[in-house]
Amino acid sequence: METRMPLPDDEHTGSRIRERRRLARLTQRELADRIPYSLSLLNQVECGARPATPGFVAAVAQVLRVEPFQLTGPPSVSSLPPDRLISLIAPIREALDRFDLGPHPDLTVLRPARELAVEADLLCQKVRATHLRVAAKALPALIMELTHTAWTAPSTDTWRALASAYRTAHDVALKLDHPDLARVALDRMGWAACRASDPCIDAVQRYKRGTLWRGATSRALIMSGQNLLVGVTSREALTVAGQLHLGLATVAAKSDDVTAVEAHLAAARELADRVGGEAGDLHWLSFGRTNVQLHELGTSIAMRDFDRALGQARTLRLPAATLTSRRARYLVDRALVEMEAGSAKTSLKYLAAARTVAPEQTRHLPGTRATVRGLVHLSRSAPESLGSMARWVGM
Missing domain, CATH: 1.10.220 (Annexin V; domain 1)
Known part of the structure; x- marks a missing residue:
């Protein structure tokens, strides 16, 4: 079976007009008959041979019942109206920005550190269950309380919990299409991880940072996380190391480095066998044999080997607990x-x-x-x- 057409990447006005026209179930002739421009011009605009003038865009937008900017500007990927999205994101941003201001002068924390740590874990579960808005609404208050507690009664467990909350803030921001805030959250996670003196949390933070970059920077960040785990043989460390190999396989796939992809996937398989089962209880990485299979599929897609990816996708069976x-x-x-x-x-x-x-x-x-x-x-x-x-x- 031959590889099908490549994924469209012609993000110009003409391609958007073509998409909108097809979604409106109109042929080129039918659209041309409804605008004061020729079929020939419409065809040339759609294929990118001619630019779309403001008047042309306005005429097409009127027929297709869309706003002109939807044909000329970058496509929107936001799932929420801007005001609702800001209402979720802004409090998280403010909470992250108070990291180095010491105890909050107007905050009284009544919950013990252990209870705060439990909530941090629960919010991580919410994100894994894709209840993003629930997690986003609860995060700011939790981060504020943990930050205050870490400054007033610092302990390893409190710093770990705070690092976990920062990691959840990263996941929420990234899934809600705010990569800038996701980077800030990871910086805060690294700050807390250093104070917790926990190499596994530090390694996870570097892995997460690496996923936000491409190429050499991404590889260097993830490998620096691996270096933190040298000589550590706990189940926790093996799980994190395995996930980092999967991250490096993904990075290699984006560079079409097949040899490196296979090497990192093989290392991840070996570590998954040593860990045994699905280690979803460790840093919410869900590392295990199934996760390795999912990354095998992902790397095939990244390298555009769709024949192989199709076979992997059709044979993969996800456990009920996925x-x-x-x-x-x-x-x-x-x-x-x-x-x-x-x-x-x-x-x-x-x-x-x-x-x-x-x-x-x-x-x-x-x-x-x-x-x-x-x-x-x-x-x-x-x-x-x-x-x-x-x-x-x-x-």
Whole structure:
């Protein structure tokens, strides 16, 4: 089976007009008949051979019933209205910014450190279950309380809990498409990890930082995390080391370094066998054999080896206990490779399943939008189910 068309990356006004036209179930001729411009010009604009003038864009936007900026500007991926998203993000940003101000003068913390640590763990669970808004609303108060407690009664457990809360803030910010805030949260996580003197937390922080970069910087960060674990043989350390190998495999895949991909995946498999089972209880990494298989699929997709990815996706069986976030990611990956195989209906079915399982996460995953765009490009006239999905992701 040949590899199908590449994922569309022609993010120009013409490509957006083409997408919107297909979602409106109009042919080029039908759209041209409704605007004061020729079919020839429309065709040239859509393929990128001619620029779209403001008047042309305005005419097309009126027919397609969209705002002109939706055809000319970068596509929106936000799943919430701006004011609602800000109401979630701004308090987290403020809480992160108080890290070095010492005890909060107006805050009285009544809960003991142990109870705060339990809540930090619960919020991490909420994110893994993709209850992002619930976690986002609770995070600022928890971070404030933990920061105050760490300054007034510092202990290793408190610093660990604070590092965990910062890590959850990173995950929430990243999943809500705020990578700038995610980086700030990771800086805070490193600050707390140093005070906890915990090499595993420090290594996880460097792994998370590495996932925000590409190429040499990403590899250097993750490898520095591995160096922190040299000589440490606890189950916790083996779990973190295994996850770091998966991270390095992902980095290598983005550079099409097949040899490095296979080497890191093999190392991760060996560590997964030593850990035994799925280590979801350790730093919420969910490292184990299933996670290795999911990364095998992910690296094949990153290297655009869709024939291999399709076989991996169709044979992979997720255990019932698989975290919701992992399940949703698999469903989106499955949808993408089915689209590349030309199975549009099957692809859309898996996208719909991901939306049902984890709507907040699915809407923000890059693979979701890539798959929808690919399906639109493969379809001469998009069915209503695809149009509904496209509107849902903000296209």
